[in-house]
Amino acid sequence: MWTRARTNRSRSDLAAVAEEAAASGCPAVRLAGLSKDYGTGPATVHALRDVSLEVWPGEFVVLLGPSGSGKTTLLNLVGGIEKPSAGRIEVAGTDIAGLDEKARTAYRRARVGFVFQFFNLVPTLTALENVAILAELTGPDAGEHSRAALASVGIVQAADRFPGQMSGGQQQRVAIARAIVKEPPLLLCDEPTGSLDLDTGRQVLGVLRALAMEGHHTVLLVTHNSAIARMADRVVWLRSGTISREERVAAPLKAEDLRW
Numbered sequence: 001m002w003t004r005a006r007t008n009r010s011r012s013d014l015a016a017v018a019e020e021a022a023a024s025g026c027p028a029v030r031l032a033g034l035s036k037d038y039g040t041g042p043a044t045v046h047a048l049r050d051v052s053l054e055v056w057p058g059e060f061v062v063l064l065g066p067s068g069s070g071k072t073t074l075l076n077l078v079g080g081i082e083k084p085s086a087g088r089i090e091v092a093g094t095d096i097a098g099l100d101e102k103a104r105t106a107y108r109r110a111r112v113g114f115v116f117q118f119f120n121l122v123p124t125l126t127a128l129e130n131v132a133i134l135a136e137l138t139g140p141d142a143g144e145h146s147r148a149a150l151a152s153v154g155i156v157q158a159a160d161r162f163p164g165q166m167s168g169g170q171q172q173r174v175a176i177a178r179a180i181v182k183e184p185p186l187l188l189c190d191e192p193t194g195s196l197d198l199d200t201g202r203q204v205l206g207v208l209r210a211l212a213m214e215g216h217h218t219v220l221l222v223t224h225n226s227a228i229a230r231m232a233d234r235v236v237w238l239r240s241g242t243i244s245r246e247e248r249v250a251a252p253l254k255a256e257d258l259r260w
């Protein structure tokens with residue numbers, strides 16, 4: 001049985017959780033002196049330079065910045081897709097920067113859910129199969145868990161449909177269900193509304209926001225769209241591979257109230 005219980009915390013609860021977590025000294029993610037270079041010699045690209053950042057459990061953090069500022073690189077490092085050139089990446093207190101390939105793969109599978117701009121669903125599999133098979137669920141409860149994940153993002157009625165029979169927003173919900181079905185503490189989203197229309201984008205953002213509010217996921221969301229920042233708990237701006245600014249949002253908007 002899928003065991004997650006909805007806690008539906010209010011925003012003031014969230015602030016309290018962040019304060020509690022800060023007091024306990026264990027952020028969900030802690031980056032310290034993080035750098036990433038691509039290439040060597042004069043052709044070296046310094047994608048990230050000496051980035052330090054702490055993200056607290058249950059926080060919804062939006063990363064903003066112009067093209068090439070290092071947003072996706074940061075997400076890929078936290079997600080264990082790439083290794084840093086220097087610095088530490090602590091996730092729930094464990095440094096993942098030094099893990100070997102096998103351990104990083106295990107980390108990714110157990111601790112991280114990814115949501116991308118393009119939903120990356122397999123067209124020949126149903127929504128349910130896209131969740132169960134692509135998340136590599138096994139055992140007698142796989143179907144039940146996948147159905148519960150689809151229900152938690154409001155799309156269980158489409159469980160037996162193929163991607164070609166669903167709207168973009170529905171497909172993105174399936175992709176989110178796939179990302180959360182193993183209940184990873186970290187949800188990393190790279191332009192999750194980039195290929196959706198405004199209304200559908202708002203609905204998908206509402207789903208992501210609710211997942212953070214329920215307290216099961218810390219969300220890091222990369223976007224070009226500064227309007228989305230208004231629904232975050234915190235906004236981090238990147239420029240040329242460094243954090244140029246950070247701001248806590250005093251009164252985050254509900255996704256449906258976003259205008260852009």
Ligand SMILES: Nc1ncnc2c1ncn2[C@@H]1O[C@H](COP(=O)(O)OP(=O)(O)OP(=O)(O)O)[C@@H](O)[C@H]1O
Nearest residue numbers: 038039045047065066067068069070071072073074
């Ligand atoms: N695999 C790679 N090899 C070489 N350079 C790379 C690689 N990946 C990223 N870069 C470079 O690192 C820098 C940061 O790229 P990144 O994709 O992180 O930026 P971004 O802010 O996510 O950009 P965008 O908003 O356009 O997706 C850019 O100069 C990019 O060209």
